[in-house]
Amino acid sequence: QQPVQSPQAVILREGEDAVINCSSSKALYSVHWYRQKHGEAPVFLMILLKGGEQKGHDKISASFNEKKQQSSLYLTASQLSYSGTYFCGTEAAGADGLTFGKGTHLIIQP
Amino acid sequence: EAGVAQSPRYKIIEKRQSVAFWCNPISGHATLYWYQQILGQGPKLLIQFQNNGVVDDSQLPKDRFSAERLKGVDSTLKIQPAKLEDSAVYLCASSLDWTSGRAGHFGPGTRLTVT
Numbered sequence: 001q002q003p004v005q006s007p008q009a010v011i012l013r014e015g016e017d018a019v020i021n022c023s024s025s026k027a028l029y030s031v032h033w034y035r036q037k038h039g040e041a042p043v044f045l046m047i048l049l050k051g052g053e054q055k056g057h058d059k060i061s062a063s064f065n066e067k068k069q070q071s072s073l074y075l076t077a078s079q080l081s082y083s084g085t086y087f088c089g090t091e092a093a094g095a096d097g098l099t100f101g102k103g104t105h106l107i108i109q110p
Numbered sequence: 111e112a113g114v115a116q117s118p119r120y121k122i123i124e125k126r127q128s129v130a131f132w133c134n135p136i137s138g139h140a141t142l143y144w145y146q147q148i149l150g151q152g153p154k155l156l157i158q159f160q161n162n163g164v165v166d167d168s169q170l171p172k173d174r175f176s177a178e179r180l181k182g183v184d185s186t187l188k189i190q191p192a193k194l195e196d197s198a199v200y201l202c203a204s205s206l207d208w209t210s211g212r213a214g215h216f217g218p219g220t221r222l223t224v225t
Contacts, residue, residue, distance in 0.1 A: 002152075034216075040218070041216040041219050042153065042201070042216050044213050044215060047213055087152050089152075089153075097155035097158045098155065098214065100153050100154070101152055102150075102152055
């Protein structure tokens with residue numbers, strides 16, 4: 001079942017913060033976050049494994065709430081290069097391929 | 111480290127014609143995936159290989175789509191015959207092995223237009 005991402009779109013000024021959420025109705029083993037720019041392939045950002053760990057990558061971090069089956073991606077002090085569509089991909093037990101959400105469009109304005 | 115390679119990058123065909131896409135995964139990656147991404151949507155898994163064996167092809171329209179990975183390295187995805195709704199970007203991804211939580215790395219994709 002496809003995870004639900006929110007919001008569908010966000011427009012920010014450079015330097016502002018954003019939060020993107022990803023929820024699933026299924027029990028998950030992991031959540032994968034990707035960013036895709038127009039006409040390009042999705043680029044891997046990070047994986048969150050069950051256990052509620054939080055990860056960071058420069059000014060982009062994410063958390064995974066196993067009880068709620070929800071992951072959030074945090075972008076702080078956003079830069080112009082952060083613009084793109086963010087996808088969460090969820091993995092249920094069994095090492096299956098990912099099921100992706102519909103994406104969140106992020107536009108950063110100068 | 112070289113990334114996932116795909117060819118061709120673009121393909122335009124008429125409906126009912128056949129088309130094939132090629133993927134070369136990252137060296138040493140045992141797991142290979144084919145995804146279909148329709149404009150404005152997230153990628154949808156079509157088929158997953160572990161070496162040369164199929165792990166999951168539950169979402170592959172088998173009446174028209176086929177895929178193989180004969181030697182456990184390169185893979186080919188074929189559509190025969192194509193329909194208008196097959197217009198999409200076909201993405202190949204690979205990961206180190208078939209273990210939960212492994213990062214998948216995508217290739218540049220093949221953009222297919224069916225007219």
